[in-house]
Amino acid sequence: MTRILLAEDDQVMREYLTRALEKSGYAVVAVDRGTAALPLIEAERFDLLLSDIVMPEMDGIELAQRASEIAPDMRIMFITGFAAVTLKAGKQVPQARVLSKPFHLRDLVLEVDRLFEMEQVPSRN
Template sequence: MVRILLAEDDDAMREYLARALEKAGYLVSAVDRGTAAIPLLESEHFDLLLTDIVMPEMDGIELAQKAGVIAPDMRVMFITGFAAVTLKAGKAVPQAKVLSKPFHLRDLVMEVDRMFEVGSATGLS
């Protein structure tokens, strides 16, 4: 089963995303900031880092770069509501997928499914 580490500082968004991904069959560990993700990356295996870009303490780009050293085979997907940081993310972590807010949960699940070539019938609408 695919394991996802979700780093999102907005409580409601974090719960919303985690619930949708779990409903789609993914195992999700969620943290509220990048600095909280590092110990999990060091002690557990994750297939995907799903991170907001703009967060306090450590932004998602820095987190993805550190994650790339800790777990080089892990995939990365950024979520952001700021168009200006999308370009910065693409340059810093070129292999990462960027999903711009606002997005529908169905779109998020479809993108994750595509990354892992999973045929998920989520029923999300």
């Protein structure tokens, strides 16, 4: 089962996203800040870090950069409501996907599905 680590400081949003992803067949571990996510990344294997960008203590960009050092194969997706922050994320973590708020849960699940469909397509070389 695909494992997702969700870092989102807004409790309602965190619970909402967790339920939607779990209903779609993903295993989700949710935390309320980046500093809570790092020890989990060090101790466990996750397929995706899904992180808000604007959070207290450690923003999602710093979390993603540190997570990439610890677990280089883990995929990264940001969720944010700030256009300027989206540009910063694209420059600092170019391999990450960015989903802008507001979004429909269906869009989030489709984006996550797409991330993992790519690795299941056989290469034609």
